Amino acid sequence: xxxxxxxxxxxxxxxxxxxxxxxxxxxxxxxxxxxxxxxxxxxxxxxxxxxxxxxxxxxxxxxxxxxxxxxxxxxxxxxxxxxxxxxxxxxxxxxxxxxxxxxxxxxxxxxxxxxxxxxxxxxxxxxxxxxxxxxxxxxxxxxxxxxxxxxxxxxxxxxxxxxxxxxxxxxxxxxxxxxxxxxxxxxxxxxxxxxxxxxxxxxxxxxxxxxxxxxxxxxxxxxxxxxxxxxxxxxxxxxxxxxxxxxxxxxxxxxxxxxxxxxxxxxxxxxxxxxxxxxxxxxxxxxxxxxxxxxxxxxxxxxxxxxxxxxxxxxxxxxxxxxxxxxxxxxxxxxxxxxxxxxxxxxxxxxxxxxxxxxxxxxxxxxxxxxxxxxxxxxxxxxxxxxxxxxxxxxxxxxxxxxxxxxxxxxxxxxxxxxxxxxxxxxxxxxxxxxxxxxxxxxxxxxxxxxxxxxxxxxxxxxxxxxxxxxxx
Amino acid sequence: xxxxxxxxxxxxxxxxxxxxxxxxxxxxxxxxxxxxxxxxxxxxxxxxxxxxxxxxxxxxxxxxxxxxxxxxxxxxxxxxxxxxxxxxxxxxxxxxxxxxxxxxxxxxxxxxxxxxxxxxxxxxxxxxxxxxxxxxxxxxxxxxxxxxxxxxxxxxxxxxxxxxxxxxxxxxxxxxxxxxxxxxxxxxxxxxxxxxxxxxxxxxxxxxxxxxxxxxxxxxxxxxxxxxxxxxxxxxxxxx
Numbered sequence: 147x148x149x150x151x152x153x154x155x156x157x158x159x160x161x162x163x164x165x166x167x168x169x170x171x172x173x174x175x176x177x178x179x180x181x182x183x184x185x186x187x188x189x190x191x192x193x194x195x196x197x198x199x200x201x202x203x204x205x206x207x208x209x210x211x212x213x214x215x216x217x218x219x220x221x222x223x224x225x226x227x228x229x230x231x232x233x234x235x236x237x238x239x240x241x242x243x244x245x246x247x248x249x250x251x252x253x254x255x256x257x258x259x260x261x262x263x264x265x266x267x268x269x270x271x272x273x274x275x276x277x278x279x280x281x282x283x284x285x286x287x288x289x290x291x292x293x294x295x296x297x298x299x300x301x302x303x304x305x306x307x308x309x310x311x312x313x314x315x316x317x318x319x320x321x322x323x324x325x326x327x328x329x330x331x332x333x334x335x336x337x338x339x340x341x342x343x344x345x346x347x348x349x350x351x352x353x354x355x356x357x358x359x360x361x362x363x364x365x366x367x368x369x370x371x372x373x374x375x376x377x378x379x380x381x382x383x384x385x386x387x388x389x390x391x392x393x394x395x396x397x398x399x400x401x402x403x404x405x406x407x408x409x410x411x412x413x414x415x416x417x418x419x420x421x422x423x424x425x426x427x428x429x430x431x432x433x434x435x436x437x438x439x440x441x442x443x444x445x446x447x448x449x450x451x452x453x454x455x456x457x458x459x460x461x462x463x464x465x466x467x468x469x470x471x472x473x474x475x476x477x478x479x480x481x482x483x484x485x486x487x488x489x490x491x492x493x494x495x496x497x498x499x500x501x502x503x504x505x506x507x508x509x510x511x512x513x514x515x516x517x518x519x520x521x522x523x524x525x526x527x528x529x530x531x532x533x534x535x536x537x538x539x540x541x542x543x544x545x546x547x548x549x550x551x552x553x554x555x556x557x558x559x560x561x562x563x564x565x566x567x568x569x570x571x572x573x574x575x576x577x578x579x580x581x582x583x584x585x586x587x588x589x590x591x592x593x594x595x596x597x598x599x600x601x602x603x604x605x606x607x608x609x610x611x612x613x614x615x616x617x618x619x
Numbered sequence: 620x621x622x623x624x625x626x627x628x629x630x631x632x633x634x635x636x637x638x639x640x641x642x643x644x645x646x647x648x649x650x651x652x653x654x655x656x657x658x659x660x661x662x663x664x665x666x667x668x669x670x671x672x673x674x675x676x677x678x679x680x681x682x683x684x685x686x687x688x689x690x691x692x693x694x695x696x697x698x699x700x701x702x703x704x705x706x707x708x709x710x711x712x713x714x715x716x717x718x719x720x721x722x723x724x725x726x727x728x729x730x731x732x733x734x735x736x737x738x739x740x741x742x743x744x745x746x747x748x749x750x751x752x753x754x755x756x757x758x759x760x761x762x763x764x765x766x767x768x769x770x771x772x773x774x775x776x777x778x779x780x781x782x783x784x785x786x787x788x789x790x791x792x793x794x795x796x797x798x799x800x801x802x803x804x805x806x807x808x809x810x811x812x813x814x815x816x817x818x819x820x821x822x823x824x825x826x827x828x829x830x831x832x833x834x835x836x837x838x839x840x841x842x843x844x845x846x847x848x849x850x851x852x853x854x855x856x857x858x859x
Contacts, residue, residue: 469787473827
């Protein structure tokens with residue numbers, strides 16, 4: 147079982163691939179060495195033949211004849227393997243090359259010629275044929291020098307053997323190293339498996355052994371650990387949200403229950419009962435609004451809403467919402483101003499959802515700004531194509547340490563406990579903005595201890611070409 | 620003492636309108652049937668998509684209420700099947716899903732309006748009524764309701780000859796109301812149809828708008844035309 151695992155590890159497979167690569171590399175190297183050496187040997191052969199010929203040519207015909215004859219008897223045949231003098235009709239005069247090699251011509255460069263002796267295997271030799279003077283009064287002669295290719299053959303043989311001999315230990319060594327490394331990797335993977343099993347059994351605090359994150363496996367474990375940290379954090383958040391929801395639902399439900407109980411306990415007139423029913427309905431509506439908002443946040447966070455994305459005009463949207471909220475701002479004694487929307491601002495997004503963002507931001511701003519204050523909405527495009535949107539008010543503001551929390555699920559500042567609402571408006575806003583790839587920043591509006599006001603600053607990503615093609619595609 | 624008796628004037632026109640409810644949740648169905656009967660409708664209830672479709676094909680109904688999630692055959696398929704047979708009865712789709720996409724697909728399938736559970740009975744009743752009383756011919760360039768006259772080309776409104784100066788948004792709101800005189804219009808309907816809103820804001824937005832409009836339309840000493848209907852919404856109604 148363990149054996150089988152070993153051969154299945156990534157490291158082992160990698161080792162095998164490595165072995166193949168090494169062998170290929172080695173063979174290539176040997177081939178290259180062989181080609182180089184062979185070329186060198188040929189070069190040397192030519193050189194030797196030519197030098198020898200140059201020496202012999204300078205001698206007198208008699209001396210040359212003597213030399214050729216003697217050489218054929220005494221030369222150890224290290225440099226020249228054959229030498230002969232032929233007449234111009236290719237008949238041998240003296241020497242140890244009995245017949246004129248077929249295809250050989252007079253030339254200053256040595257030539258390769260295949261010799262095919264009857265009853266023996268054909269072999270290749272290098273020949274150099276050049277005209278020399280004959281004895282006085284007779285014709286010119288042809289000096290033929292020959293050198294065998296045995297050096298090149300030997301070279302080929304030696305390289306082949308060397309290659310074969312060196313492959314075996316290298317393969318064995320690489321395999322052993324592979325098994326050793328895989329074994330180690332397998333051991334570490336086993337530890338990780340054990341840690342994961344613990345986590346799956348519910349021990350959410352367990353982490354993978356990541357060491358100092360020095361190699362890729364440890365870095366991977368480190369990434370997984372960070373992911374687990376994030377998940378654990380989210381789990382905690384969800385657990386808290388669960389508590390918050392329970393708490394926020396409990397309050398209106400408890401009120402309904404108490405009211406109904408009191409109405410049922412003692413006889414009352416119809417008017418009282420009607421009022422009780424109306425109030426109970428209102429409280430239940432608040433419960434529903436919390437549940438609806440939660441469902442919507444879940445829906446948006448699941449990211450299923452990108453279907454409604456299209457190119458839209460933020461200016462027109464702002465104008466519409468401002469139109470909707472102007473009367474209410476007026477009745478609250480707040481001035482609602484709009485800036486920078488004289489020309490269209492193109493944005494890629496979901497009109498209905500962005501409608502909700504704007505409405506929530508303006509609604510909040512109006513809610514938390516006392517009479518006499520002002521709320522302003524402005525938007526525009528930066529040079530880099532990013533689109534900004536700001537909703538500014540002169541209201542009670544949000545303390546710095548609460549700014550991050552207000553966009554979380556269900557957060558309500560103690561200051562806002564008395565203001566009706568699901569408490570989820572800003573959570574919805576941030577969920578929708580996340581879906582749009584936009585960021586939300588909350589700042590104080592001004593240096594005023596009592597009424598610092600707030601600036602809700604949204605930055606949308608630039609409309610990219612992709613988005614547009616999706617829109618029309 | 621149900622609220623229904625408070626505004627009997629909104630009762631459907633004779634003869635008694637027949638409504639088919641296709642809903643598998645027994646308790647919601649019972650509530651709806653009760654409520655609609657109290658309001659004087661003739662209601663029939665089926666609890667599966669298959670039975671509902673058969674019933675809808677076999678008899679003529681003035682209106683249908685179809686739940687989206689139904690056993691055997693889902694609500695959208697029921698509506699599509701009816702529309703394929705050229706049965707043009709107005710359909711109100713009910714759904715536990717709030718997604719806007721969902722609403723769109725409901726309307727695309729041939730539904731005429733869409734209501735998310737949980738809903739107030741008043742909301743349901745108002746929407747049914749609005750569905751059965753189709754708005755006035757929208758090609759007309761003049762709309763008249765009692766003493767009110769609206770000129771859609773000149774963008775002018777007069778009451779008994781008195782000019783009523785309206786902002787564009789007020790004009791749109793009044794136009795919507797004048798096309799549906801006598802009908803109860805809920806806050807949600809107004810937000811959805813006049814302002815194209817797909818969600819319900821927390822504040823009393825609509826009330827403020829209606830308040831402003833009312834002050835302009837119903838001058839001092841004049842009989843009120845814009846009425847608030849407690850627990851339901853608003854209605855433009857000519858007295859008498």
